[in-house]
Amino acid sequence: MGDLDFDVIRRSLPYLLRGLQYTVQLTLAAALGGTVFGTLLAMARLSSFKPLALAAAGYVNLMRSLPLLLVIFWFYFLVPVLVQTVMGWERPPPIGAERSAYVTFIMFQAAYYCEIMRAGIQSISRGQVGAAYAVGLTYWQAMKLIILPQAFRNMLPVLLTQTIVLFQDVSLVSLLNVTDFVGAAVKIAQRDSRVVEMYLFVAVVYFILCYALSYLTKRLQQKIAIVH
Amino acid sequence: MNLGIFLEQVPDGDGTWWEMLASGLGWTLGATFFAWIIAFVLGSIVGVVRTTDKRWLVRAGNAYVELFRNIPLIVQFFVWYFVVPGLVPAVKRWVVTLDPTEHQFVTAVVCLGLFTSARIAEQVRSGIQSLSYGQRNAGYAIGLTQVQTYRHVLLPMAYRIIIPPLTSEVMNLIKNTSVAYSIGLTELFFRTSEMAEMTFRYFEAFTAATLIYMVIAMSANRVMAFIERRVAVPGYITGGK
Numbered sequence: 001m002g003d004l005d006f007d008v009i010r011r012s013l014p015y016l017l018r019g020l021q022y023t024v025q026l027t028l029a030a031a032l033g034g035t036v037f038g039t040l041l042a043m044a045r046l047s048s049f050k051p052l053a054l055a056a057a058g059y060v061n062l063m064r065s066l067p068l069l070l071v072i073f074w075f076y077f078l079v080p081v082l083v084q085t086v087m088g089w090e091r092p093p094p095i096g097a098e099r100s101a102y103v104t105f106i107m108f109q110a111a112y113y114c115e116i117m118r119a120g121i122q123s124i125s126r127g128q129v130g131a132a133y134a135v136g137l138t139y140w141q142a143m144k145l146i147i148l149p150q151a152f153r154n155m156l157p158v159l160l161t162q163t164i165v166l167f168q169d170v171s172l173v174s175l176l177n178v179t180d181f182v183g184a185a186v187k188i189a190q191r192d193s194r195v196v197e198m199y200l201f202v203a204v205v206y207f208i209l210c211y212a213l214s215y216l217t218k219r220l221q222q223k224i225a226i227v228h
Numbered sequence: 229m230n231l232g233i234f235l236e237q238v239p240d241g242d243g244t245w246w247e248m249l250a251s252g253l254g255w256t257l258g259a260t261f262f263a264w265i266i267a268f269v270l271g272s273i274v275g276v277v278r279t280t281d282k283r284w285l286v287r288a289g290n291a292y293v294e295l296f297r298n299i300p301l302i303v304q305f306f307v308w309y310f311v312v313p314g315l316v317p318a319v320k321r322w323v324v325t326l327d328p329t330e331h332q333f334v335t336a337v338v339c340l341g342l343f344t345s346a347r348i349a350e351q352v353r354s355g356i357q358s359l360s361y362g363q364r365n366a367g368y369a370i371g372l373t374q375v376q377t378y379r380h381v382l383l384p385m386a387y388r389i390i391i392p393p394l395t396s397e398v399m400n401l402i403k404n405t406s407v408a409y410s411i412g413l414t415e416l417f418f419r420t421s422e423m424a425e426m427t428f429r430y431f432e433a434f435t436a437a438t439l440i441y442m443v444i445a446m447s448a449n450r451v452m453a454f455i456e457r458r459v460a461v462p463g464y465i466t467g468g469k
Contacts, residue, residue: 065445067406168300196314199306210298
């Protein structure tokens with residue numbers, strides 16, 4: 001073990017931090033976008049209009065049965081082609097894996113958040129929906145003012161736990177040569193032949209961050225639990 | 229869409245592209261099988277340990293689960309593939325005697341086995357804790373030891389209750405084998421991306437992989453639903469259809 005050189009971490013720290021910044025940005029964007037689309041998907045799945053409910057269920061089940069890695073590669077390949085078709089351009093635009101990953105993770109995350117939000121919406125008693133309609137609210141008003149705020153509150157710990165999983169899953173974009181936190185570490189590790197030090201460092205940093213986040217989630221869960 | 233591509237020969241190998249994908253599927257299922265054995269055995273032990281009354285055992289079990297849950301899977305792959313042989317000379321000496329494919333496969337099985345074991349430990353723990361405390365006491369009252377109580381009273385109930393979450397863990401494991409692509413194991417996803425890059429038939433290759441993963445997901449779902457019906461505990465709602 002004498003020939004380990006942990007100084008490589010100090011030397012490459014700014015580069016690694018830029019990678020971590022991309023990881024955090026992608027996580028936050030996917031969490032926000034995924035929540036919006038996931039909630040809409042959940043409402044669609046619970047819709048009484050059957051074709052809509054079926055389409056939403058099909059999308060969610062498809063996403064959940066595929067490995068994330070395959071979905072990442074699918075979108076990396078599809079997004080430029082789709083943009084080309086929609087814009088009617090002659091050739092696909094050079095979008096790059098960094099940007100297509102935003103689309104990937106929002107769409108993928110939406111499927112997982114959808115199932116959480118569906119459980120959240122279903123946890124609200126039907127009487128509340130009936131009461132909302134009885135006082136004259138429309139469907140969207142009832143959702144926005146009565147159902148969704150409670151569903152979010154009930155499901156917040158689960159949503160946050162899923163977001164910690166997302167934070168870890170983002171590391172898979174490094175396989176498309178994107179410089180996220182892991183991607184940055186891979187590049188330094190290969191350039192300086194310091195694989196042991198770099199991967200150990202990455203593992204420790206992820207562990208500390210994710211452990212702290214799940215601890216906070218647990219605390220939050222105790223704090224916001226609705227007392228019956 | 230050009231389905232003929234699947235019958236074309238692989239440039240630098242023997243066989244056609246569909247045979248390549250089939251061999252990749254074989255590696256995926258093989259890694260899943262062995263990793264599941266490790267995961268089930270270790271996960272059961274750690275899960276049980278976390279429900280005993282020995283505080284240090286509970287702590288150690290919790291630490292085990294937290295360790296594997298809070299590090300991304302791809303980083304765990306790198307740790308097993310690069311860091312462990314780099315730090316432990318005995319492992320290094322053993323690893324250099326393996327051929328690369330064996331090394332990748334062993335790494336994938338160990339890494340996925342331990343990663344999944346932490347998740348199974350969590351399910352086993354919650355399964356045991358969902359049982360009323362009276363069952364444990366009843367076991368002790370008729371003179372069973374702690375080991376016997378677990379073996380004959382608690383575990384037979386707990387396993388039957390946690391079959392639905394274990395189903396999704398099997399599915400997660402199959403999907404997670406794709407991450408072994410990162411260390412070069414020639415499993416299904418590796419072969420898919422290889423085919424896409426070498427033939428430029430991205431659409432065909434990814435569609436094939438999508439269909440295969442969907443078929444696996446559906447068959448796993450059906451098989452587990454069957455087992456679930458067979459072993460359902462009367463009087464318990466276990467979510468089977």
